[in-house]
Amino acid sequence: MPELDIYFTDFFGVSPELLAEYGAFNVSLINDLPLFIDPFLLFNSAEAEYRALHDGMIRYLRFLRDKSVEGAVSDGLLQAWYVFSEVRETWLGFSKTGNKGSGLGMKFARALNENLTSIFSDFGDEKVARSSHLEKVCLIRSRVGRDNISDFTTNLIKEYLLNFTQAFAQQALSPNQRKKFRVKKVRFNYATESWDRGDFELPAFHDTFVILTPRDILTKDDTWINRRDLLNRYEDIAEALPDEQLRAQVNNYLYQILPKDAKDDQYKEAVAAVFRRYPELIEYYIRMKEDQGDAARSLSEQRVKETELLFIKQLVHFTEILASQTRFYDVPPPDTLAEARQRVAFLKSVIEDKDGYRLFYVDGKPIKREVDVQILFRLAWFATPSDVSPEANAGRGPVDFKVSRGSRDKTLVEFKLASNTQLKRNLQKQVAIYEKAHDTIQSLKVILFFSEYEYQRVRQILKELGLAGDDSIILIDARNDNKPSASRA
Numbered sequence: 001m002p003e004l005d006i007y008f009t010d011f012f013g014v015s016p017e018l019l020a021e022y023g024a025f026n027v028s029l030i031n032d033l034p035l036f037i038d039p040f041l042l043f044n045s046a047e048a049e050y051r052a053l054h055d056g057m058i059r060y061l062r063f064l065r066d067k068s069v070e071g072a073v074s075d076g077l078l079q080a081w082y083v084f085s086e087v088r089e090t091w092l093g094f095s096k097t098g099n100k101g102s103g104l105g106m107k108f109a110r111a112l113n114e115n116l117t118s119i120f121s122d123f124g125d126e127k128v129a130r131s132s133h134l135e136k137v138c139l140i141r142s143r144v145g146r147d148n149i150s151d152f153t154t155n156l157i158k159e160y161l162l163n164f165t166q167a168f169a170q171q172a173l174s175p176n177q178r179k180k181f182r183v184k185k186v187r188f189n190y191a192t193e194s195w196d197r198g199d200f201e202l203p204a205f206h207d208t209f210v211i212l213t214p215r216d217i218l219t220k221d222d223t224w225i226n227r228r229d230l231l232n233r234y235e236d237i238a239e240a241l242p243d244e245q246l247r248a249q250v251n252n253y254l255y256q257i258l259p260k261d262a263k264d265d266q267y268k269e270a271v272a273a274v275f276r277r278y279p280e281l282i283e284y285y286i287r288m289k290e291d292q293g294d295a296a297r298s299l300s301e302q303r304v305k306e307t308e309l310l311f312i313k314q315l316v317h318f319t320e321i322l323a324s325q326t327r328f329y330d331v332p333p334p335d336t337l338a339e340a341r342q343r344v345a346f347l348k349s350v351i352e353d354k355d356g357y358r359l360f361y362v363d364g365k366p367i368k369r370e371v372d373v374q375i376l377f378r379l380a381w382f383a384t385p386s387d388v389s390p391e392a393n394a395g396r397g398p399v400d401f402k403v404s405r406g407s408r409d410k411t412l413v414e415f416k417l418a419s420n421t422q423l424k425r426n427l428q429k430q431v432a433i434y435e436k437a438h439d440t441i442q443s444l445k446v447i448l449f450f451s452e453y454e455y456q457r458v459r460q461i462l463k464e465l466g467l468a469g470d471d472s473i474i475l476i477d478a479r480n481d482n483k484p485s486a487s488r489a
Contacts, residue, residue, distance in 0.1 A: 006030055006319075006382055007312060008091075008210060012203060014172055022168050024212040025304070026312060027091035029205060031378040033311055034371075035092050036150035037157070039134045040224040041217045041300060044293040049160075050217065057156045058132045060188055061116070061123060068117040075106070080194065082109030084155040084185065089211040092218070093150060104151050112137055112148075128283035130290050135225035139275070139282055146222055158211075159186040162200045165212040169203050179204040219300035220307055221367070225289050230282075234271045237285050250278050310359050311379065319382075332385050336403040336411040337442045341474075343380045344413065344446055348476050350376065351448075357478045364480070366450040370415050373448055373476070374400060377415070411442040418449035418458045427473075428465055445473045452479070 007026050009016045019026050027033060042054040064081060067073060073081075084104045086093065115137045116123055123132055138149055154161070162183060169178040178201050186198035202209035222228065230237075234254075241247040258270045275281055289296075333339040350356040351373070359372050378401075381388045389402045401413040416423055427445060449455045458475060462468045 006316070006379060008203075008212070011205065012173055012177055018172060019168075019212075020215075022172075023214050023216065024164070024168060025092075025215040025218060026308075027210070027212070028311070028379060029091060029210065030382065031375055032088075032091055032093050033307060034375065035218045035220050035304065035307055036146075037092075037153045037213065037217050038219040038223045038296070038300060039149065039153045040289070040293070040296055041219065042157075043131060043133065044290075044296055045217075053157045053160055054131075057134055057153065060156055061132070061134060061137075063188075063190065064113070065116045065123045068113055073113055078106060078109040078113060082106075082112055084151060086151050087154045087158060087161075087211065089209055090154060090161070090213055091210065092213060093147065104148060104155070108148050126283055126286075128280075129286040133225055133286055135223050136282060136286065139225070139227050139230050139285075146226065149223055155185065158183075159198065161211050161213060162186060162198065162202070164214065165202055165210070166200045168212060169201060173203060177204060178202060179209070181209050215304055216297075216301075218304050220303035224293075224296040224299075225286060229289075230275070230285050231268045231271050233285065233288075234274070237281055237288065240284060240288065241281075246278070246280075250274055250281065253277055306358060310356055311376070336386050336405055336409050337444075339384065339386055340401075340403045340411045340413050340444055343377065344444055344474050346380050347373070347377050347446075348474065350380075352477050352483075355483070357480055357483060360448075360450070360478050361480055366478070366480075368417050368419055368448075368450060370400075370417060370448075373415050373446070377401065377413070377446075411444065413444045413446065415446045415448070418447055418454035423447070423458070424461045424465065427461065427467065443472060446476060447473065448476045448478045450478050451481075 005011050007016075007028050008014075009019055009026055011029050016026055025035065039054060039057060042050045042057075045051055067077070067081070082104065083106060086104075123136065126132055134153060135149055138146070180199060180201050182197055182199050184197055185195040187196050188194075189196050200209075202211070238247055238250055241250070254270055254274050257273055259266050262270065333342055347356075351359075356376065359376070360366055360368065378388070386403050386405050389404070400415050402410060403413065404410040414426075416426060420426070447458055449458055455475070455477070459468070462470070462473065467473055
């Protein structure tokens with residue numbers, strides 16, 4: 001039976017229980033998992049060390065704010081102070097394939113600098129909220145988003161994460177499994193106003209290292225303080241304002257700018273305009289979230305447990321059954337088309353029969369993202385003789401996956417959502433373009449549906465295109481209303 005190396009504990013031969021006892025999350029070293037550090041969990045922690053990390057982050061943001069207030073910050077200093085590479089060695093975040101994210105570039109630098117010098121010029125001197133919060137800078141304008149907050153937080157506490165990882169490596173890994181690395185931008189030197197490097201002994205993986213993250217500061221889907229929640233809770237925030245005059249002003253302004261018979265997106269844009277006009281409302285929202293901080297921890301724990309259950313425990317359990325009771329890994333299919341079909345069938349079973357569908361729901365509502373199923377599919381490709389290239393681009397746009405065994409045996413795999421308004425066009429034209437660009441006639445189209453309506457829509461599209469019964473098209477049922485409950489399963 002082949003070694004099924006997927007997670008950190010697999011590659012380094014340590015017990016998952018030992019890693020869990022240490023407090024670290026067991027990351028996949030095949031693909032990022034969709035978790036990230038929520039800075040609010042640092043602020044709200046009972047651990048003094050975590051709270052100190054949050055204080056350090058706010059100190060750095062106040063430094064940036066003060067420099068901006070002094071005068072225009074040059075591009076060179078924006079590059080030095082605001083721009084960071086993604087810390088891909090954590091194997092966490094938003095990469096749908098591998099662990100290579102985009103990091104924080106000049107677009108982020110300019111947006112954050114603008115927010116700190118305009119709307120949030122009082123950052124660090126709040127009167128209503130108990131503390132400053134990094135997430136505040138992403139609430140008004142959408143240009144600074146969840147992934148930016150995640151990358152920025154990870155970079156600002158990188159020295160702590162490196163020390164956390166080093167301590168585990170030195171106590172649990174053999175000398176040939178760890179190596180000394182010099183790491184850039186690990187601590188900010190306020191005397192020289194520049195970032196220092198540091199040397200650490202870390203788990204060595206290929207030509208780089210792995211960084212472990214404490215599981216109790218991780219969450220999934222969104223930070224506790226976030227723009228979507230802010231806009232959804234406008235009425236609660238306005239109602240809670242202690243200043244009756246301010247409450248009347250903000251509500252009057254909303255009614256002035258709100259179109260008659262406004263649709264939901266128009267209402268949200270009008271609410272966003274209110275927050276831009278009266279940014280002091282942000283303070284009342286943040287204080288509300290601070291007062292509900294205990295719920296943040298319990299929600300994050302639940303989301304991390306669900307990720308562990310679905311991405312790790314159930315996936316590993318299913319692969320072990322396949323390895324011990326079948327020849328799934330021992331005898332590879334004769335070509336890439338057969339193997340890709342086999343792996344898609346594996347994925348279909350995980351989602352439909354092993355509670356994998358839960359990955360796509362938050363508070364009972366479907367979060368329809370192709371990236372989630374792409375991550376699961378990438379995790380399914382271990383113990384394979386084929387090369388699996390995500391986002392392969394042959395000049396006509398990227399295809400989700402190209403599976404190949406040399407130049408003469410290639411199969412493309414595309415994932416689509418049944419709710420995609422361009423689904424019919426994509427099935428009719430896009431896949432043929434990809435096949436021609438990659439010099440192959442072999443491809444699989446995998447379509448996820450989340451309701452009976454979507455299922456019937458896909459069936460109708462396939463019928464209209466003459467593709468009903470086409471075995472290159474595979475439907476995956478991600479509904480949650482036709483699955484047995486966990487208590488009965």
